[in-house]
Amino acid sequence: MAGPANTGERTEQSPEPVLVFGEVHTCLLQHGQALTGRGAADLLRLRADERVRLSERPNLYVRSPDVPTGVDCHLPSASGAKVRAVGTVTARATLTEGRLLQAGAHCTVTADGPGRRRRWGHYLARPGVVEPFGTLPERDVADGCLGAGRRPGDLDLGAIADRTLTRVLRDRALDNQPPFKSQVTRLRWVALRAADGEGPSLERFTLAGDGLRMAELRLPAGIPAAAAAGLCHDLALHDWLLTTLVRMVERSRLGSTDGRDALTALRPAVDHLMHLWMPAARVDQPLRPLWEALEREPGFTRQWQILVQRIRDQLALQTAAHLQP
Amino acid sequence: MTETGSGAVFRETTAEPRTQAVPLAHVSLELGHLSMEDFEAGPERLREHFARVRPWADTARTVAAAGGRGPRVSTCFLVDEYCTPSATPAALLPVLLAEAERAGLVIDYLARESGCAVADGVPVAEGVGARLVESPPPGSDGSRPPVGQTGWLSNGRRTPGTRTVAAMADAADWQPPAETTARRHSVFLDAELWDAPGGRRVWSCSFLAAVWQLARLGLLRHFGEPVLQPVPWTAGEDFPDDWDALPPVIRLNPSAAPFSAYRTCSVLPSRFLPVEHAVRVVLDQVDVEPHALAQVSERALGEGLAVPEEIPDRISYVFHEGP
Numbered sequence: 136m137a138g139p140a141n142t143g144e145r146t147e148q149s150p151e152p153v154l155v156f157g158e159v160h161t162c163l164l165q166h167g168q169a170l171t172g173r174g175a176a177d178l179l180r181l182r183a184d185e186r187v188r189l190s191e192r193p194n195l196y197v198r199s200p201d202v203p204t205g206v207d208c209h210l211p212s213a214s215g216a217k218v219r220a221v222g223t224v225t226a227r228a229t230l231t232e233g234r235l236l237q238a239g240a241h242c243t244v245t246a247d248g249p250g251r252r253r254r255w256g257h258y259l260a261r262p263g264v265v266e267p268f269g270t271l272p273e274r275d276v277a278d279g280c281l282g283a284g285r286r287p288g289d290l291d292l293g294a295i296a297d298r299t300l301t302r303v304l305r306d307r308a309l310d311n312q313p314p315f316k317s318q319v320t321r322l323r324w325v326a327l328r329a330a331d332g333e334g335p336s337l338e339r340f341t342l343a344g345d346g347l348r349m350a351e352l353r354l355p356a357g358i359p360a361a362a363a364a365g366l367c368h369d370l371a372l373h374d375w376l377l378t379t380l381v382r383m384v385e386r387s388r389l390g391s392t393d394g395r396d397a398l399t400a401l402r403p404a405v406d407h408l409m410h411l412w413m414p415a416a417r418v419d420q421p422l423r424p425l426w427e428a429l430e431r432e433p434g435f436t437r438q439w440q441i442l443v444q445r446i447r448d449q450l451a452l453q454t455a456a457h458l459q460p
Numbered sequence: 461m462t463e464t465g466s467g468a469v470f471r472e473t474t475a476e477p478r479t480q481a482v483p484l485a486h487v488s489l490e491l492g493h494l495s496m497e498d499f500e501a502g503p504e505r506l507r508e509h510f511a512r513v514r515p516w517a518d519t520a521r522t523v524a525a526a527g528g529r530g531p532r533v534s535t536c537f538l539v540d541e542y543c544t545p546s547a548t549p550a551a552l553l554p555v556l557l558a559e560a561e562r563a564g565l566v567i568d569y570l571a572r573e574s575g576c577a578v579a580d581g582v583p584v585a586e587g588v589g590a591r592l593v594e595s596p597p598p599g600s601d602g603s604r605p606p607v608g609q610t611g612w613l614s615n616g617r618r619t620p621g622t623r624t625v626a627a628m629a630d631a632a633d634w635q636p637p638a639e640t641t642a643r644r645h646s647v648f649l650d651a652e653l654w655d656a657p658g659g660r661r662v663w664s665c666s667f668l669a670a671v672w673q674l675a676r677l678g679l680l681r682h683f684g685e686p687v688l689q690p691v692p693w694t695a696g697e698d699f700p701d702d703w704d705a706l707p708p709v710i711r712l713n714p715s716a717a718p719f720s721a722y723r724t725c726s727v728l729p730s731r732f733l734p735v736e737h738a739v740r741v742v743l744d745q746v747d748v749e750p751h752a753l754a755q756v757s758e759r760a761l762g763e764g765l766a767v768p769e770e771i772p773d774r775i776s777y778v779f780h781e782g783p
Contacts, residue, residue: 184587184682185749190461190475198461203747204606205596207640223593224602240602254641255595255744256770262747294603362463419462 154273155326155360156280157241158292161375162319167312169233199228211279211289222265238300240292243360277325315403320346322371329353337425362419479684479751483718485532487524488676490726493538496546510563516778532717542573549699568716575708576671593747614650616640651738666738678720730779743771
């Protein structure tokens, strides 16, 4: 967790960041065709004067500029402790292969802060950093962020992520004709400081109901919050792919119905999803081992490959049946 | 495209947008910011203006020199032809320059205010507008959308809207506005950034003055490219008959220090005080392009200087008497 960028003279120093938390919403772009790089860049131009980042290797990935939102409210806490904090939350939107839209909001919280609000310029100079009034009970707040600890008026990163997603989806360039129906998934994540000498780790990844997932990480000092957000966007994206493909195979009633019906139901998977699986394509090197934890248990890629294989087998069977005289 | 830039073997330029730096002086000294009424009052008004400005300009230079050897100070002048239609540059500018010279002042750079709205096709004001990150009043938990759609920006919490005459009559229902970082008592300011008569957005003088400050501080970029950059103007070249034919910022003095600077000082008549209060409220809430900000800070550190972190702390004023 790196500190804010060096901006020269400091009127007041910020204490060390000890907690990062965020929320990522993932959905299918509501559009008939996958967008090209240029179309995606136009869509994600959330700021009139700033370039959108566009990368074409190893897949097409477009990222909006970071947009800060000012907040001054209580942080969620499991115990109900009222911890007021002030600062900015960073929101961004990404589009992968012109198809998968994600909007995320995250912020870094410092270990402590003054018992009063500073001038706004201080917070603006530290984008994505939120300072508590007093000492941060980081475990309590982390639990509050992941669990049901949020009370009305507590910091609502989900609302910021949702607003960013909605803003993109309302763009007139989109025809609102997605090739298949799918769910929006939400990943809430927190990253606490790793013990001294320990590397980064993924402590928990929980599938809750209603498209909600929760992840808890440990990060050593020096890993930027944006890198953790990048990892969580990647986890959320692949979790969405897996969730969506599982549902699609379920709905196709593969093996129990006429093969041709199943084929029709699975066609969108072949056309739009199967090429999107690319774990850790843009995850920072130090955080890539965290993916391996999910590969061992429960085995994300293993499950994906089995699903893909089932679909391909079905296709082969249908082709063979078609070729018989 | 990762955050720590690991894997330097392969790079994509579109994934790592670059921000171009601008040359920087120590101080950008503004010698006036006049509207058409000032010009219409004739050369005597300009003569009076520059005579008043001169001692303060000298003082500003002395203060800049106190910071070290060989201070780089550039001077500038802003003509407000945005809000009110005006005489042509050809009619106006030679008189302006002659009166400045008579007072012993050299105008290095001359700008027109409409350039702060749109410069060479770049919607500068719109870009700055999109970078406003409002200072959140207490209780802002992220659930409400930013109020940026209204065209107003304040330094605190507004009085809640009163819907009916009956409610207005009931003093108990009234809640005062509050300045967010007030020292016990509030000085609440709500500044109009733009309006849109007939559907076309017209920027306020205060907002354009904030854009002008950002230009002078070298903090404006459009897709990473500097905007409102001075264009050299040959001495003796005739000024055009149309403001649009004049570049947004021209350099009149070939040996001038750079247009943008670490700090700005503006010598203005006192009537500008409310406008400049609004400018500070705006600048306090602009999320400046971080690379541009870092470039300025790093350059200053390289010269052994410190630039204040907060943008409003980089600007200063001398308010003098006068019309």
